[in-house]
Amino acid sequence: MAAEGPLVVTADLMVDAEELRWRFSRASGPGGQGVNTTDSRVELSWTPEGSASVGRLPPALQERLTARLAGRLVQGALVVVASEHRAQLRNREAARDRLAAQLRHALAPPPPRRRATRPTRGSVERRLQGKRVRSGVKAGRRRGRDAGWS
Template identity: 60%
Template sequence: MADDIVVTEGLVIPEAELHERFSRSSGPGGQGVNTADSRVELSFDLGRAQSVPEHLRPRLLARLRSRLVDGVLTVTASEFRSQLANRRAARERLAELLLAAAQPPPPRRRPTRPSRASVERRLAAKRRRAETKRGRRSPEE
């Protein structure tokens, strides 16, 4: 439970369903840049994960479809020099992505008609604007 990712009360991702890969980070780093595998790639198989509730799975898959490769969501972190900090950052990023995707859809907008007064104001403004432009024309037209 220590390394599990808590997204919401109903969605906790166990450590066993996460796959981490480590590689060398790009950018400056001095002598340690060629030896430290500090970049972290955290993968989560959203399509087959047992921890994702069935009522949430279609919503998550639909909202994250542009980031998925064969149902697997991958997050990378390489902004820190230490592997531990990058692991923490990748887990936080994964949790934020899943939390945003798990939000319920906003309520549907009820269509409304513009009020009579707002229609009148809009048409009056159009008439004023047309009159201004008509005043700018040359007399030959």
């Protein structure tokens, strides 16, 4: 994925490059002495509110996106950080990939509801057998009735 141009998330959502805000700083980690001079840490932020990209989505997807991203927003912006690579370009690509993955996850339809089913006869018998075994183990630990146990 290129570090420039629009961020293609799904067929429905493509975030314009102008909506992405980049910040660079020095990162800790691999890089030797170059880590002290190179701004390789990348912060990518995107504000969904008022975004033209979100405005192009159907209303149902807009609501789903805003509801699912609500807990991840920092002062109204979704922020992604990447600093695991030595090169700034690779960190930029990693940040774009992470942002796209978070947006894809937020746009995904909810899983189908689970239909309640009865437990099988075998699973009930295994559970009861396990309870009998455990009861026997605990019964072996008990002292006689004369020790104050009832």
